[in-house]
Structure formats: C-alpha cells, structure tokens
Amino acid sequence: MKINSLFLLTFLTLGNIFAQEIQSPQEFLGYEIGSRFTRHHKVVDYFKYVSNTLSNVKLEKYGETNEHRPLYVSYISSEENIINLENIRTSNLSQTGILTENTDNKKAIVWLSYNVHGNEASSTEASMLTLYELVTHKKDWLKNTVIIIDPCINPDGRDRYVNWYNQVKSTPYNTAQDAKEHHEPWPGGRANHYLFDLNRDWAWATQIESKQRIKIYNKWMPHIHVDFHEQGINSPYYFAPAAEPFHEIISEWQRDFQTQIGKNHAKYFDKEGWLYFTKESFDLLYPSYGDTYPTFMGSIGMTYEQAGGGRGGLGVQTNEGEILTLKDRAIHHTSTGLSTVEISSKNAEKLNAEFRKFFNNDNLGYKxxxxxxxxxxxxxxxxxxxxxxxxxxxxxxxxxxxxxxxxxxxxxxxxxxxxxxxxxxxxxxxxxxxxxxxxxxxxxxxxxxxxxxxxxxxxxxxxxxxxxxxxxxxAMMAKAFTLNAMDKSAYAYISKWTSLEDATFLGELLKNNITPRFSEKPFSIAGKKYRRGTLIILRNDNKQETFDEELIKIANTNKRVLQPVTTGFVDSGSDFGSYSVKPIHKQNVALLSGNGASSLSFGEIWHFFETELHYPLTIIDSEYFSNANFSAYDVIIIPEGYYGGTLTRSTLDKLTKWTRSGGTLIAIGTALHSFADKKGFALTAKKADSQNDKNSNLTPYAEEERKSVKNLITGAIFKSKIDTTHPLGFGYTEEYFSLKLSETSYNYLKDGGNVAYFNKNTQNVSGYAGSAAVKNIPESLLFGEEQKGSGSIIYMVDNPLFRSFWENGKLFLANAVFLLNSNKLKN
Structure with missing residues (x-):
C-alpha cells in the first residue's frame, strides 16, 4: 500500500511554513512517525510540550493505570474557547438536562479516542500527527469546535506490545508474515493489565481505566466520539456508517450523520486511491463499546478500523503482495480524524440542535x-x-x-x-x-x-x-451500617452467606487465621432463621486472645453484620457441633495461564481474586504446568481455553490423583473440552440432532454465512434450575439466569451432582440463539460436581465471570473455592 508522496510532503512538512513556533512530532521525537513505535511516556511528553507551548491547547490528567501509567486528555480549540472551556462544558451539559444553566452552546464537541487495544498501535502515532495538524493547518475549525484527544486509552497494553516488538524486530524490519516480529506471544498487547478488553467495558466499568474515563466523559458528553482501531492485515480501512443491526433507540439523525461523515472520509480516500469499506461487520447493538456507549449517550459514536494490529509491526506484506507500513496506518487514521473534525465544525449548529433532541425521552416504551x-x-x-x-x-x-x-x-x-x-x-x-x-x-x-x-x-x-x-x-436516605460490638460471652458469631461480599469477608477471615464454619443445613437460633451456607465462627475454633477484636474489626471493615449467640444448641436444624457444620480452612489456589488459556478468561479470574475477593492465588504457566507440585494447592482453576498440548493424558492422570487426595479442580467454559468423553471423567458432550438437511448442499454461496448462524449461540440468556441444597448452589434461589456464550452442551452427569442444569422446557429468555443450536440446550448441564475420592472436579459450562459484568454468577466460583472440600486439612 503506497502513500502519495505529494500528499505526505504537504501533510507532514508544510506545517513548518505556517507554524514555526511549534515542533512537529518528527522534530520533537527525533524520528519520523511510522519509522518506529513511540513508547507511551514519549507520547505524553509531546502532548505536554504542545500544551505548554500553545495557549489554545490544554492537557488534563484524568487517571492512572494499574501499572501506574498516566491517563490524559488534551483539549484543542481556539484561544478564546480554551479560556471559556468550563462555560462551554456546562452549557453543553445543560442541553442534556444534567445541568439547568444556559443552553446556548454553539460549539461542536468532538472526542477522539486512540489505542483502546494496546497492540492496535498506529492510532496513538496518529494522535500526535492529528494534534499537530489541528494547531497548525486547521485553526479555522477550532473557532467553533472543541476537540478532546485521548492519545492512549490503554497504555499498559500498548507498552507491553511496543516493548516486545522492539526486542524481537529485525533491522531493517522484516515484512514476511512468518517473521517472529509479526507473531506476538501470549497474552499479547491487546488487553489491559488484567487482560480485559477495554473496548467491551464501557457500560460495565469493571476496570480502573474505564471508571476514570467514564467520569471525565460524563463531564463533557461530546457530540461526536471516534474509537480508533485496527483489524487484520489484509482488510481495507473501515469507517462509518456502521452495519445493521442498529439498536432501535438510535435516532434517524445519528444514522444519517454517520453516513455524512463516511462520505466526507471517502472524499479524501478516493483522492488518494486508498481502499475502504462501510456498512459491514461492525454493528451498533451491544452497549459497552466505544461507539455504542457514546451513541446511547447522545453522541455520534463510531469505530474506525485500519489494517494492522499486532501482526502489522513496522511493515508487513499482505496477501495481495502490498507492503503495509506503520506510516501508512498512521496517515490513514490521521486523515479520518481530521475529516471528522472538519465535518463536525461545518455542522456545529445542527449537531447541537440534534443533540438536544436526543434527550427527550417521552417516547420510550418503558417508564x-x-x-x-x-x-x-x-x-x-x-x-x-x-x-x-x-x-x-x-x-x-x-x-x-x-x-x-x-x-x-x-x-x-x-x-x-x-x-x-x-x-x-x-x-x-x-x-x-x-x-x-x-x-x-x-x-x-x-x-x-x-x-x-x-x-x-x-x-x-x-x-x-x-x-x-x-x-x-x-428519594430515601441510605441506612447507615451499624458497627458490630464485641461480645466475649458469645459461644459463636453468625454471618450470612448470600453475596460476593460475604465471600470477601470469608477470605479476610482466612487470611487472618480465623477459622469459620458453614452450615450445610438451614437452622434457627435465638428466634432467627438462617439459610444453608451461613457462616458460624466458633470461639472454640479460634482460641487466640485477640479473637473478638480481630473478628469485629474485619466484620466492620467489610460491613458484615455479626449475630453473637451464647449457645450452640439450635432451635431447629443441626447444632453447631454437628458433622453438617463444616470448618473452612485456608485454601491455596492455583490458576493456569499461558499458551492455550484464553487470556480474557484468565484475566477475569485474576482480576476477580485480586480486586473483588482480595484473596491470593498462584499463577502457573502452561509451559511447566505438568511439572508443578499440585500437592501444594487445594484448588486449581482451569480458565477457558484449548489445552491439547497442556492437559495431556499423563497430566490429566496427575490431576486425577491430586483430586482424589482432596483437591478441587475447577474447569470453565471451553476448558471442558479437555475432560469431556475422556476415560476417567464423567463429563460427556451432548450431541446435536443429526437429521440431514436435504437441501443443505443447495445453499447459495451468498447465503452461507447467514445460514450458519442457526448453529450458533454468541450470547443469549437461558433460565436454569439450581440445587440449592448443594454447597455450590448456596446463596442462590432455585432459578438462575445464565449468559450462554456457546452452542456447546453437555449431558447431565450420571456419576455426580447436577447442581445447575437446563430442564426439558428451557428456552432462551433474551438474545439471539440459532434455531438449531437452541435445540441442544434442554436437558443439559450448567454447573456440576464430579466427586473423585476426597476431592471434586467442578464443571462450569457457562463462564460465571464473563467480562466481570455477570455479577450474579460470581458467588458460584466462590462456593467452589471455599465450600466444597475446604473442610479437609491437607498435608
């Protein structure tokens, strides 16, 4: 792919004629954009330099990543607008009804977000070019437009990719697709520190980057938001308008202006002969993307996709024989970014008028x-x-x-x-x-x-x-938490078990060497009823002198209500000395990572333990997993993934032996493929109806993709039944709504406990499920326990931690870790 040399000359160098007072990115960095990857701190340095040099640019730090890299946005406009920036912001919010001040905003507000996926790295390079062009050649647009640039949403992922690439690349760079520099190792640079896809986290805000970004985003509520991405190396550039399905809430204006923006981009791409496509692949339905979330907040939200990504490097040969360079990629993103600002500036008045209309909610179906x-x-x-x-x-x-x-x-x-x-x-x-x-x-x-x-x-x-x-x-004032008080005459303290917060409290007890018990049966004492799973902290199990003080401190910190009782003799149910009131010992937990493991699933579990349970785990890489000392762990978790090279027959035998000695093995999602239909395991795959479609070979080529979706479930909700008498189901009611992410199904366990399952009348409650795939869900397993000796294998067909937003599934994993075999002391 060639860049017109005259275009480059004009685009990158003529700025010096008009703006001698500001250095270009090339002059500041000492190298041409596209000739190498710029590490995040140098990108920040350039934005700081421009804001310190020019009065019409303002830089604001809005947060920090898990790895302590700063997050910034840059405001670019006219000097007058920058002086009046706060008034512009509040005037714009008044148009939404969030504020009730003046509503006479006439400025277009355009937000450009770069590098949400760390290894889609050309866009951050483009952010510097875009900034430079705006403050040099495009000053006229700034009179009625405020541009907000986030140069790098995901600096942790970006630097992971850039640092790796700089270590392995050839000099000069190698364009062969087989070259090492075009094949990132696990987990890649796409995701953030906890390996979450930040482009799917806008609505759920589970990650620190998302929380901080949404806070400042909601201070502004821009009229336009662009999320810059990269796709496969053989794909042309994608820009708006988006593909169907559009969510029905999206206004006609939002649809129409996407098309206007796309046509404006096409004008520049046509001139240069650059390939592009629109109206395909990228829809506007799921609300947690960088295009849909802003759209549902009144913006024109768009995704722009440039060929490249982790395989792009500094240059790679495509399947068509073209050389795709980082320089190409940065220029394309710069072009669409500037084109977006241009058409927004030309339509500032209309943007504001339609933005105001969006916030009229009179016609919404549900009130x-x-x-x-x-x-x-x-x-x-x-x-x-x-x-x-x-x-x-x-x-x-x-x-x-x-x-x-x-x-x-x-x-x-x-x-x-x-x-x-x-x-x-x-x-x-x-x-x-x-x-x-x-x-x-x-x-x-x-x-x-x-x-x-x-x-x-x-x-x-x-x-x-x-x-x-x-x-x-x-409105109602929130009820303040009443602090627990010590009762040194208490025979035991009782605490409920119905939420993840209860599991976090349990983890804190274990970390502080306080041993609780849990009741496998419901009971009543002192006039109160308690459910299965209720925690009972006995004085007899905790003979340290500071027991009461430590327990009360932990309970108050975690806002858990403790009920002291003076006897272990219950009114109904089992007394506290019964075999059904089991101790919970500290659990040593291991988590499999590395090649074969889904980095996203691994990250969900890692994030869950460190930021929600606040409970330690040991991460073991698949490279040496088979040689690990399994006996050092009470629980081993296998995230989603495909483990043909890791869970070999000998490793499965070793895991089975460990399980029989009291270990708990938890397998999630696609990891179940490694156990299904294997000798020694009770799990069997449920076969789909094998009736032949007489006309299957007559499907027209153009209809094959659409026909294939009848066999897929990519994210739909199904209602399941829960055995609430089983410890895995403690804290739940008899019905659970599960997010099913795959058409794969498994039979009920013949030798084991079917704790959560889909009965014969199961149907999808919400979301798309293919007509063929949905037939395989009734009478299939959701969560099950196969007991082996003193231990268990827990099969979780659906991922209860998916993107960390399916909150109601998280207690299942906590139950599996703490309640199944934790009463057994390991040697």
Whole structure:
C-alpha cells in the first residue's frame, strides 16, 4: 500500500511554513512517525510540550493505570474557547438536562479516542500527527469546535506490545508474515493489565481505566466520539456508517450523520486511491463499546478500523503482495480524524440542535424499572454501577406494579415494598437506562458482532418488572451500617452467606487465621432463621486472645453484620457441633495461564481474586504446568481455553490423583473440552440432532454465512434450575439466569451432582440463539460436581465471570473455592 508522496510532503512538512513556533512530532521525537513505535511516556511528553507551548491547547490528567501509567486528555480549540472551556462544558451539559444553566452552546464537541487495544498501535502515532495538524493547518475549525484527544486509552497494553516488538524486530524490519516480529506471544498487547478488553467495558466499568474515563466523559458528553482501531492485515480501512443491526433507540439523525461523515472520509480516500469499506461487520447493538456507549449517550459514536494490529509491526506484506507500513496506518487514521473534525465544525449548529433532541425521552416504551431489594449487597453493587454512569434512582413505596416480569417473562404483577429500587427513564440518561434494563433488545439482523443479551436485572440477579407506566417513588436516605460490638460471652458469631461480599469477608477471615464454619443445613437460633451456607465462627475454633477484636474489626471493615449467640444448641436444624457444620480452612489456589488459556478468561479470574475477593492465588504457566507440585494447592482453576498440548493424558492422570487426595479442580467454559468423553471423567458432550438437511448442499454461496448462524449461540440468556441444597448452589434461589456464550452442551452427569442444569422446557429468555443450536440446550448441564475420592472436579459450562459484568454468577466460583472440600486439612 503506497502513500502519495505529494500528499505526505504537504501533510507532514508544510506545517513548518505556517507554524514555526511549534515542533512537529518528527522534530520533537527525533524520528519520523511510522519509522518506529513511540513508547507511551514519549507520547505524553509531546502532548505536554504542545500544551505548554500553545495557549489554545490544554492537557488534563484524568487517571492512572494499574501499572501506574498516566491517563490524559488534551483539549484543542481556539484561544478564546480554551479560556471559556468550563462555560462551554456546562452549557453543553445543560442541553442534556444534567445541568439547568444556559443552553446556548454553539460549539461542536468532538472526542477522539486512540489505542483502546494496546497492540492496535498506529492510532496513538496518529494522535500526535492529528494534534499537530489541528494547531497548525486547521485553526479555522477550532473557532467553533472543541476537540478532546485521548492519545492512549490503554497504555499498559500498548507498552507491553511496543516493548516486545522492539526486542524481537529485525533491522531493517522484516515484512514476511512468518517473521517472529509479526507473531506476538501470549497474552499479547491487546488487553489491559488484567487482560480485559477495554473496548467491551464501557457500560460495565469493571476496570480502573474505564471508571476514570467514564467520569471525565460524563463531564463533557461530546457530540461526536471516534474509537480508533485496527483489524487484520489484509482488510481495507473501515469507517462509518456502521452495519445493521442498529439498536432501535438510535435516532434517524445519528444514522444519517454517520453516513455524512463516511462520505466526507471517502472524499479524501478516493483522492488518494486508498481502499475502504462501510456498512459491514461492525454493528451498533451491544452497549459497552466505544461507539455504542457514546451513541446511547447522545453522541455520534463510531469505530474506525485500519489494517494492522499486532501482526502489522513496522511493515508487513499482505496477501495481495502490498507492503503495509506503520506510516501508512498512521496517515490513514490521521486523515479520518481530521475529516471528522472538519465535518463536525461545518455542522456545529445542527449537531447541537440534534443533540438536544436526543434527550427527550417521552417516547420510550418503558417508564420505570422496579427491582426487588431482597439482597442489599446486590442492590449496593447495582447502585454503584448506576452512580458511575450518573444514572439516578429512587425507592418504591408499598404498591402493586404491573409490567413485564423478568422472572416469568410475561406481563405480570410485582408487589413492591418500601426500599425496592426504581429507575425511571424520564431522566437525562433515560435512553441508556432503557438499553441497560430492557428485557430484550430488538434484533433486526441475526448477524451481530457481539452478545445480544445483557439486561442488568438478569446479570445482577434481581426479581424485577419493567413498567410502561411511571411508578411512584421517592428519594430515601441510605441506612447507615451499624458497627458490630464485641461480645466475649458469645459461644459463636453468625454471618450470612448470600453475596460476593460475604465471600470477601470469608477470605479476610482466612487470611487472618480465623477459622469459620458453614452450615450445610438451614437452622434457627435465638428466634432467627438462617439459610444453608451461613457462616458460624466458633470461639472454640479460634482460641487466640485477640479473637473478638480481630473478628469485629474485619466484620466492620467489610460491613458484615455479626449475630453473637451464647449457645450452640439450635432451635431447629443441626447444632453447631454437628458433622453438617463444616470448618473452612485456608485454601491455596492455583490458576493456569499461558499458551492455550484464553487470556480474557484468565484475566477475569485474576482480576476477580485480586480486586473483588482480595484473596491470593498462584499463577502457573502452561509451559511447566505438568511439572508443578499440585500437592501444594487445594484448588486449581482451569480458565477457558484449548489445552491439547497442556492437559495431556499423563497430566490429566496427575490431576486425577491430586483430586482424589482432596483437591478441587475447577474447569470453565471451553476448558471442558479437555475432560469431556475422556476415560476417567464423567463429563460427556451432548450431541446435536443429526437429521440431514436435504437441501443443505443447495445453499447459495451468498447465503452461507447467514445460514450458519442457526448453529450458533454468541450470547443469549437461558433460565436454569439450581440445587440449592448443594454447597455450590448456596446463596442462590432455585432459578438462575445464565449468559450462554456457546452452542456447546453437555449431558447431565450420571456419576455426580447436577447442581445447575437446563430442564426439558428451557428456552432462551433474551438474545439471539440459532434455531438449531437452541435445540441442544434442554436437558443439559450448567454447573456440576464430579466427586473423585476426597476431592471434586467442578464443571462450569457457562463462564460465571464473563467480562466481570455477570455479577450474579460470581458467588458460584466462590462456593467452589471455599465450600466444597475446604473442610479437609491437607498435608
């Protein structure tokens, strides 16, 4: 792929004629953009230099990554606008209804986000070129436009990629696709420190980068947001308009202006002869992308995709024989970035007018969502997410609410009590409320880029109703946590087991050498009833002098209510000395990583233990997993992945022997392929109906892709049954809504416990599931336990930690770690 030399000369060097007072990126860095990768700190240095030199550029630090790299945004506009920046910001927010000040904003606000995927590294190089062009050649656009540039959303991932590439590349760089510099090692640079895909985290805000970015994003609510990406080395450039399906909430203006922007880009690409495509592959449905989240917040949200990515390096030969260079890639992204600013500046007045219209929510189908507050920890988690997005909520009064019942999937009634959560859509971010809480997203096309179901009542485990009438509600002061007090006469302290927060509390007890027990049976004592799984902390198990002080401190820090009792003689159920009241010992947990493991699944587990459970684990690489000392661990977790080279017959035999001695092996998602239908394991794959389609070989070529989706499930919600008498199901009710990410199914365990399963009447509740694939789900396993000797293998068919947003699944993993075999002391 060749760049027109005259274009380059004009684009990169003529700036010196007009702006001798500012250095170009090439002059500042000492090398031409595209001749090498720029490490993150040097990119920051250039943005600092420009903001310190020019009065019409302002740099703001908005956060820091897990690896302590700074996160910045740069504001570029006219000097007058920069002086008046705060007034512009508040005037724009007034148009949304978030603020009630003046609404006379006339400036277009364009936000350009670069390098959310660390190894899609050309866009950060382009951010410096774009900044330079804006402050030199394009000053006229700045009169009515504020441009916000985030030069690198994911600096941890970017530097992981850049540092690796610089270590292995040839000099000069090698363009052969087989060259080592075009093959990143596991886990690659795409994801952040915890190996999360930040481009799928906007709505869920599980990562520190997302939380900090959303906070500043919501301060501005831009009219345009562009997310710069890269794709395979053989793909032309992609820009707006997006592909179907569009979520139905997207306005006609948002659709139309995407097309206008695309045509403006095409003008420049046509002139240079650059290849591009639109209206394919990248849809606007799933709400947690860098294009959809801004779109559902009133912006024109877009993804731009340049060929390259981790395989691009400084230059690589494509399948068509062209040499794709980093310089090419940076110039293309610079061109679309500038084109976006240009058309936004030309349409500033219209952008503001349509932006104001977006926040009229009168026509939304649902007016209120009511969620039963049956578990305060779950309610607090959801409220924290809503607070992150500055979505308001209130509390119900005593009333009967009619609407779509999430539990029964039909129009029904719900008896609301005082304190139940109510989220209305008649608020500035009402459209985002509708999207996050709606029971089912309307699909106009089954070919989608991502999951098609995400409704928060299912993800967080709420009994809820979506009402087409506004429900009566009011604000209510949060009830303050009442601190526990010591009771040195207590025979035991009792604590509930219904949420992840309870598991975090348990982990803190174990780390501090306090031994709790849990009850396998329900019981009542001192006039109160307790469920299975309830924690019982006995004085007899904890004879240290500071037992009460340490326990109370940990409970108060974790806001857990302790109930002291003076006897172990219960009113009903089993006494505290019963065999069914089992001790929980400290668990040594190991997690498999490396080649074969899904980096995303591994990252979800790693993040879960370190940031939510706050419980230590040991990470073991697949390269030496077979030689690891399994006896040092009580629990071994196998994340999603394909382990043909790791879980060999001899390694499986070693794991089986370890399990029989009391270990707990937890396999998740696609990792189950390594155990299914293997000698010595109870797990068997469920075979699909093998009826032949007489016309299958007559499918037209153009229809083959669409036909294939009937065999797929890429993210749909199904209702399962839970055995709540099994420790794996403690803390749950008898129904659980699972996000199914694959069409793969397994038979019920004949030798083992089917703790969670889909019965013969199971149907998908929300999201797309192919007509052929869905037939294989009824009478299949979700979570099961195969007992081996003193230990267990836990099979988790669906990933309960998916993207860390399926909150209601997380306690299953905690149960597997702490409640199954932890009563057995290991040698």
């Amino acid at each position: 209120s969502f009511v969620l039963k507050n049956e578990n305060q920890d779950k309610t607090n988690r959801l409220k924290k997410l809503l607070d992150t997005h500055e979505i308001t909520y209130e509390y119900a009064s005593e009333q009967t609410v009619k609407g779509y019942n999430f539990k029964t999937q039909k129009e029904d009634k719900l008896n609301a009590n005082k304190g139940d959560l109510v989220i209305h859509t008649n608020q500035p971010k009402g459209k985002m409320v509708q999207i996050l809480f709606e029971p089912k997203a309307k699909l106009v096309d089954s070919l989608t880029y991502d999951i098609t179901a995400w409704s928060l009542p299912y993800a967080h485990g709420f009994n809820a109703v979506a009402s087409k009438s506004k429900v009566n509600s009011s």
